[in-house]
Amino acid sequence: AQTVTQSQPEMSVQEAETVTLSCTYDTSESDYYLFWYKQPPSRQMILVIRQEAYKQQNATENRFSVNFQKAAKSFSLKISDSQLGDAAMYFCAYRRSGAGSYQLTFGKGTKLSVIP
């Protein structure tokens, strides 16, 4: 079974600084998808960024980027120019490719605090 590990239960960052959240996963598949989700306090969980394993290029969405190391099974999220609104729980998730594989496996989450 696939597992997703987020080794940092909590992180903090100064406003305007850069922070990196770690995620590792275990799979025997070669084709799969990885995601970072953000859950602000008492608000809807939203997708931050996605990565397709067959693409070597790291995904980027504005201030959010990933460092995808397929051989190391590592998928870290970098947040640049951190803002107060970035404070949230961040979940790393995995989904294997192929028909019938629609469920996501989530890590336990990292709580990010942004210090003004």
Place this chain on the structure above:
Amino acid sequence: EADIYQTPRYLVIGTGKKITLECSQTMGHDKMYWYQQDPGMELHLIHYSYGVNSTEKGDLSSESTVSRIRTEHFPLTLESARPSHTSQYLCASSQTGRRTGELFFGEGSRLTVL
């Protein structure tokens, strides 16, 4: 923001009561899911549906039941609530054919059973 709605957002009830958490989506997604989120914020899949009249139990055993009579609607029912059911319940949906298959989440229903 995704068009998936959960009601009620907050519910406080007594032990033994029957409750139904509603989840509706307007995106026409064929797949829907219920996650239970524990106090440590970890997510556990408790039910999922791949289409109308299709429901399956997830990884975490749950005393709740679900139904999927209409594509857009995926309610979760607890016949007799207990304090151990106190949790946040998140509904999500996804669409077959969308390559990456990401989930879209509702805002959650926070249930407290006294």
